[in-house]
Amino acid sequence: MPPEDRRPHAADVPPTRKAGPLQVAATMLWGLFAIGRKGTWHKDGATITLFQAVVGALVGLVVVVALLIALVLLATR
DSSP: OOHHHHSOOTTTSOOOOBOOHHHHHHHHHHHHTTOOOHHHHHSSSOBOOHHHHHHHHHHHHHHHHHHHHHHHHHHTO
16 A cells, blocks of 8 residues: 555544634643643644744733732832
């Protein structure tokens, strides 16, 4: 059997789903701690696009900066 016959046909392969906002947030959270949790993004076969990763990183940055500002304001009070 030639190798071409063993490959899945385009009709047999389901399209990949984009990850939802909670999956992106979980991936960014674990990425912040440099822990790669496969289960976060391999659970249902969803993939995170580059745009989702960039937006998630920017939102994470805003949250971290806001927490740091809140801690400084609390400490100087």
